[in-house]
Amino acid sequence: MKLFHGLLACLLTLPLALALDDQSSALLSTLPQCAAKCLVTNVLQSTCNLDDVECTCTNTALQQQVEACVREACTVKEGLSTKNTTMTLCGVPVRSNKAFIRNNDIMGGITGVFFFLRFATKLALKMPLGMDDLFMFITMITAFPCIALNSHGLAKSGLGKDLWTLHPDEITSFGRWFLIMACLYFSVQACLKLTMIFFYLRIFPGKTVRRLLWASVVFTVGFWIAFIIVVIFQCQPISYFWTRWDHEHSGKCASVNGITWSHAAINIALDFWILAIPLSQLRKMKLDWRKKVGVGLMFCVGTFVTIVSILRLYACVEAGLSQNNNPSWEYLPMCKWSTIELNVGVWCTCMPTLRLLLVQLFPKWLGTSKRYLKYGNNSDSGRKSHSTNTNDTKGHERFGSRAEVGKASLHRARVEPVGIVCDRTYEVQYGEDDETYLVHMKPMHTKGADSWKRMLMKAINHKYDLFRECKSGEMPSLALESETTATTNLSILDEDHRQILDRAIRNILSTEVAELTYAQILDGLPTEDSLWDGFDFVEDHPVQTIEHDEICPGFLEKARELRGQFQFDRLHLEPKVIQTMKHFQSELVGSDGFHLRLIELVAIACHEIGAYAYDLDQGGVESRRFCEPPPTAFCHRAYRYLEQYPRGLANVAGYWAESKIFGGVVVFDRGETEDECKSMWIHGDLIRGPKTLYPPTPEQFKALIEFLTNPLESDSQCPLPIHGTRAN
Numbered sequence: 181m182k183l184f185h186g187l188l189a190c191l192l193t194l195p196l197a198l199a200l201d202d203q204s205s206a207l208l209s210t211l212p213q214c215a216a217k218c219l220v221t222n223v224l225q226s227t228c229n230l231d232d233v234e235c236t237c238t239n240t241a242l243q244q245q246v247e248a249c250v251r252e253a254c255t256v257k258e259g260l261s262t263k264n265t266t267m268t269l270c271g272v273p274v275r276s277n278k279a280f281i282r283n284n285d286i287m288g289g290i291t292g293v294f295f296f297l298r299f300a301t302k303l304a305l306k307m308p309l310g311m312d313d314l315f316m317f318i319t320m321i322t323a324f325p326c327i328a329l330n331s332h333g334l335a336k337s338g339l340g341k342d343l344w345t346l347h348p349d350e351i352t353s354f355g356r357w358f359l360i361m362a363c364l365y366f367s368v369q370a371c372l373k374l375t376m377i378f379f380y381l382r383i384f385p386g387k388t389v390r391r392l393l394w395a396s397v398v399f400t401v402g403f404w405i406a407f408i409i410v411v412i413f414q415c416q417p418i419s420y421f422w423t424r425w426d427h428e429h430s431g432k433c434a435s436v437n438g439i440t441w442s443h444a445a446i447n448i449a450l451d452f453w454i455l456a457i458p459l460s461q462l463r464k465m466k467l468d469w470r471k472k473v474g475v476g477l478m479f480c481v482g483t484f485v486t487i488v489s490i491l492r493l494y495a496c497v498e499a500g501l502s503q504n505n506n507p508s509w510e511y512l513p514m515c516k517w518s519t520i521e522l523n524v525g526v527w528c529t530c531m532p533t534l535r536l537l538l539v540q541l542f543p544k545w546l547g548t549s550k551r552y553l554k555y556g557n558n559s560d561s562g563r564k565s566h567s568t569n570t571n572d573t574k575g576h577e578r579f580g581s582r583a584e585v586g587k588a589s590l591h592r593a594r595v596e597p598v599g600i601v602c603d604r605t606y607e608v609q610y611g612e613d614d615e616t617y618l619v620h621m622k623p624m625h626t627k628g629a630d631s632w633k634r635m636l637m638k639a640i641n642h643k644y645d646l647f648r649e650c651k652s653g654e655m656p657s658l659a660l661e662s663e664t665t666a667t668t669n670l671s672i673l674d675e676d677h678r679q680i681l682d683r684a685i686r687n688i689l690s691t692e693v694a695e696l697t698y699a700q701i702l703d704g705l706p707t708e709d710s711l712w713d714g715f716d717f718v719e720d721h722p723v724q725t726i727e728h729d730e731i732c733p734g735f736l737e738k739a740r741e742l743r744g745q746f747q748f749d750r751l752h753l754e755p756k757v758i759q760t761m762k763h764f765q766s767e768l769v770g771s772d773g774f775h776l777r778l779i780e781l782v783a784i785a786c787h788e789i790g791a792y793a794y795d796l797d798q799g800g801v802e803s804r805r806f807c808e809p810p811p812t813a814f815c816h817r818a819y820r821y822l823e824q825y826p827r828g829l830a831n832v833a834g835y836w837a838e839s840k841i842f843g844g845v846v847v848f849d850r851g852e853t854e855d856e857c858k859s860m861w862i863h864g865d866l867i868r869g870p871k872t873l874y875p876p877t878p879e880q881f882k883a884l885i886e887f888l889t890n891p892l893e894s895d896s897q898c899p900l901p902i903h904g905t906r907a908n
Contacts, residue, residue, distance in 0.1 A: 212261060212262060214250065214254040215250050215253075215254055215258060215261075218246050218249035218254075219262075222245045223242065226241075226245075227239075233270070236270075237271075250262050256425065256426050257348055257426060260344045260346075260348075261344075264345055274345060275340065275341050275342055276340070277335045277339055277340025280339070283519070285327075287327075287520070288324070288328075290527070291327070291522075291523045291527065294526055294527050295316070297530070297534055297537060298313075298530040301533050301536055301540075305536060305826075305827075305828055306828050307533075307536075307822075307828060310378060312376070312378040312379040312382065315371050315378060316375045318371050319368055319375060319526065320526070322367040322368045322371065323368050325364055326361065326365060326522060327519075330361070334361060337351075337357055338351065338354045339508055340508070340512045341508055342508065342509050343506045343508045343509065351425055351508070352425075353422075355422025356421075356422040358422075358511075359411065359422065362411050363408055363412065366404060366407050366411065366443065368522050369521075370403065373450060373451075374400055374401070375529050376454055376482070376529060377397050377454060379529075380457060384457075384458070386461070392457055393457060396454065400450065403446060403450070407443050414434040414439060415431055415433040415434070416432055416433075417431055419431075420432070436500070437496075437501075440496050444489065444492060447489055448489045451482070451486040454482070455480070481531060482528050484524060484528065485521060485528055488517060488521040488524060492514060492517035495514040495516075495517050498510075499511050499513070672758070672765055673765050674765065680769070680888075681778065683888070683892070684778055684782050685781075685782055685785045686892065687887060687890075688786060688900070689743040689746060689789075690743065693898075693901055694739075694743075694786070694841050695736060695740060695743070696840075697790070697841055698739040698789065698837065699731050699735040699736045699739040700735075701794050701814055701833055701836075701837060702735045702738050702742075702793050702796070703731045703732050703735040706813050707730060708729055710840070739793075759855075760777065760780060760784075761781065763777055763857065764778065764780075775881075776848060776857040776858075776859070776860055777857055778885075778889075779846060779885075779888070780848055782888060786834075786837060786841050787834040787838040789837065790834040790837025790838065791833060791834035793833075793837075794829065794833035795830045812833060814833040814836040815832055815836055816835045816836050816839045816863075818845075819835035819845060839864075839865050841900055842862060843862055843864060843900065844862035844901075844902075845865075847861045848860055859875060860875060861874065862874055864904050874904040874908040875908060876908065877908060880899055880902050883897065884899050884900070884902070887900075
């Protein structure tokens with residue numbers, strides 16, 4: 181019987197083969213017997229002649245009849261072979277996946293660069309690593325295999341090509357790689373979300389929002405594990421997922437569309453939820469509405485990933501509803517959007533850290549090192565201002581973000597960010613009741629000590645395990661070495677200006693308050709009296725329980741040694757300080773502008789010496805924990821945001837040193853051009869005194885200038901620190 185059917189098929193195809201050229205005849209000879217019979221029978225019943233290839237290829241009804249017949253009479257493999265032969269005979273172009281491979285490789289390379297820059301920036305700036313960095317690392321462990329398998333797994337097995345052009349082994353391999361890629365894709369998406377959630381946990385201190393974030397962590401992990409299990413075991417046996425296509429194996433599978441669509445929908449909903457959490461905190465930020473908009477837009481960068489996820493879901497639905505039975509081609513759009521979603525997700529997650537890198541590379545455009553009060557004008561009158569009452573502790577903004585002074589009394593509109601670089605990057609800023617910071621403790625080195633001394637701090641919270649050591653050993657060298665990144669050229673000053681500046685700084689360094697301040701930084705902890713004086717004294721701060729009554733032996737001598745080795749041109753100064761020095765040089769000696777510029781440069785020097793002293797042992801960080809205190813015990817309440825400063829914690833300590841010596845951080849009225857120097861202000865930090873800006877009284881200003889400009893051997897009394905009183 182089989183022999184009869186074979187002979188019949190040969191007889192039916194013989195006239196068609198004779199009517200065609202040699203190449204077409206060779207193609208027809210490869211047709212399975214079942215397909216040849218279907219082809220000839222349906223062509224004879226149509227309006228096309230056997231030798232009219234164009235008519236046969238363009239007759240849609242005839243094509244559908246032949247396909248239906250082949251599905252009934254042939255196996256899947258025979259049907260695919262027939263489809264490939266007829267498509268070749270009709271001259272249908274062969275599809276290529278080279279564009280997909282090229283785009284995948286390019287985006288993967290960019291993702292690798294973002295990942296490298298994220299961690300290189302954090303290590304270079306000595307920023308602490310957290311759980312968000314851990315999950316970013318896990319993300320890349322799963323993302324790089326995804327990128328590699330896209331090009332060398334799925335694409336090599338036929339993704340982006342028509343199914344009938346593939347060898348049966350390639351189809352089986354395609355199904356196997358598709359399952360592996362699904363597991364990796366689900367893992368990458370979950371890890372990206374956990375990275376963002378843990379990032380928010382680092383910057384949002386509120387109990388309610390932290391509960392929501394931790395609930396999101398639990399849900400995301402459960403969502404991740406559940407879908408990984410579902411994907412792996414959707415078919416029984418598991419191998420049936422990649423072998424069922426040929427209808428030669430037995431097994432059962434859950435709905436692929438149901439799994440894909442439900443995961444995509446939940447993934448999008450979770451994206452919106454994670455986006456809503458930080459946006460809900462905007463109303464709590466003590467920021468100008470313009471800055472709130474900027475912060476909101478920063479968080480909304482993640483919406484681009486959500487948009488891509490929606491487009492991916494649309495592609496999934498289209499592929500799942502298609503009746504063409506061509507998955508290797510129909511799933512290409514879904515794979516494209518998945519690749520874009522994966523890579524762009526990593527880019528967006530790394531952007532906050534890269535913002536810090538850009539600030540370092542382009543401080544002129546993205547940051548500012550100016551200390552200034554911007555002079556007000558009528559166009560600014562509509563903005564809300566805050567009281568300058570020295571007893572006010574609640575009704576003002578953080579100076580690290582913005583402080584505003586009432587125009588009616590002081591004719592000042594607003595206070596801009598101060599410090600070396602005071603451009604808020606991505607961390608959310610709150611009012612005075614911040615709760616979450618990084619605590620750091622440094623090992624204490626005591627010169628001449630006979631034994632190790634470890635003082636265990638009382639556990640305010642069981643999760644803290646902080647130790648302080650006073651131990652013997654050689655202290656680090658205090659030699660001021662030249663910085664290659666940002667040095668100051670004193671040659672722009674003439675002899676008079678240079679001598680006066682050098683004398684003023686040395687006069688400051690010779691004071692008892694300066695010696696005590698720098699000795700505390702070198703010692704590793706502020707004294708208990710210093711903590712009690714500061715606004716940031718917190719009763720349950722772990723540092724408070726250490727009872728550090730006095731500076732460890734040897735560190736006052738080290739502070740004096742540091743003073744003896746001081747050289748202004750070897751301090752680490754920002755390039756913009758050069759401009760300040762030029763302004764100083766342009767001022768006539770003895771003029772008001774000269775005196776203000778002199779104080780500014782002295783304040784910068786005090787800050788940088790404090791930062792240098794803190795950095796002598798590379799920060800000396802022994803441990804960091806998430807807890808309520810400020811980032812370091814050496815901290816002015818408004819200058820604690822280490823992420824915005826070029827040298828991180830060292831600059832925080834520098835502001836603390838400056839505030840201890842001067843009575844507060846020194847800022848200046850820059851006028852309309854922002855290059856002027858009209859008046860001096862002090863940003864105090866006493867717990868029992870002014871906590872906002874106050875100017876020195878004329879008597880205090882005169883006494884300060886006399887002390888700075890007179891020889892050290894004179895009888896000039898040091899007026900520092902200048903603490904605000906009602907007279908200010």
